[in-house]
Amino acid sequence: MQTLPTPTTIDTAANQPIFDTKIQRRKTRPVKVGNVTIGGNYPVVVQSMINEDTLDIDGSVAAIRRLHEIGCEIVRVTVPSMAHARVMADIKQKLIQTYQDVPIVADVHHNGLKIALEVAKHIEKVRINPGLYVFEKPNNNRSEYSKSEFDEIGDKIRETLEPLVVSLRDQGKAMRIGVNHGSLAERMLFTYGDTPEGMVESALEFIRICESLDFRNLVISMKASRVPVMIAAYRLMAKRMDELGMDYPLHLGVTEAGDGEYGRIKSTAGIATLLADGIGDTIRVSLTEAPEKEIPVCYSILQALGLRKTMVEYVACPSCGRTLFNLEEVLHTVREATKHLTGLDIAVMGCIVNGPGEMADADYGYVGKTPGYISLYRGREEIKKVPEAQGVEELINLIKADGRWVEP
């Protein structure tokens, strides 16, 4: 159940309680992935994945670079075979020669130990899926797993995971234990059901093996294509980790979110809900679109929650019968003129009746004053009234006069 916020301090001058609205992030250990750190007090890291075949070295290098240039901080690739794993050495080298080093995480799938060991030599982080890493073909005649059968497979997992853990540990590299609701191992399904609990137990089994080998550079994910399942799984994982004294960072994502507006809303519903709870240290929005389209969505989620500021924050009223100008058009013009001024909050409000009070402490305000005139505000202070036709130009002049303008 949601609890009401409690005041953190009292504003003695106004004799009013002050609420701290900043998101309090769950405390996690910092996990280094090349030159990027996930967790600790570091900003939430943005990830995406190229869809090139890594055997195409030039295509993959170009795709990794494209993503990195627009803000993707860790790039994921998939290595379905030994050849794909080996070629990561060339991709890395070419990136460094022609661009710069970019942290790479490689996905390994079914029975992927040998591939994982090879790729671990070339990149910074390996992602394994506990449901597939030691893959047992589902048996239609089976209806349960005895404790000894369950443990026997557990021993096989340990045996298979150990060499990879030792390799990553000794190289100071990282691992993501990436559980997927859609690919839980059969023995987990039979024992815990197709549930968030089954997902959590899957991850814990792998975490315990890593810890027994003194390897803690771990990031955990609990992805599902159904948002409520995904939210429940991450919340349960965070709770269980707290109870067990584990502080591993979480990688958030909704799988198979689809495309277009609904894909973005679905991803945001899952990722933002958890981030608002303080859960999550790195995110990926998975869209059935070019991976470059995922990055702006990640940044918008983080910006909206106040977790990272990568663009101007615009506050604009929805407009109503009181609106004194074409708000949509003016907002567009103001945005086009100022969108490069990262760090500023700019409000565009339709009227002075409610506008100034609702500008949410924006740095600058553009507010409808009387027909044909607008007022410019610095914070809550009205600076000047100007004809609407000069509004945007005068807003820029005001920002310039304050020394907060930079040329685009």
Ligand code: SF4
């Ligand atoms: S700020 Fe003024 S114009 Fe905008 S929605 Fe509120 S009352 Fe209407």
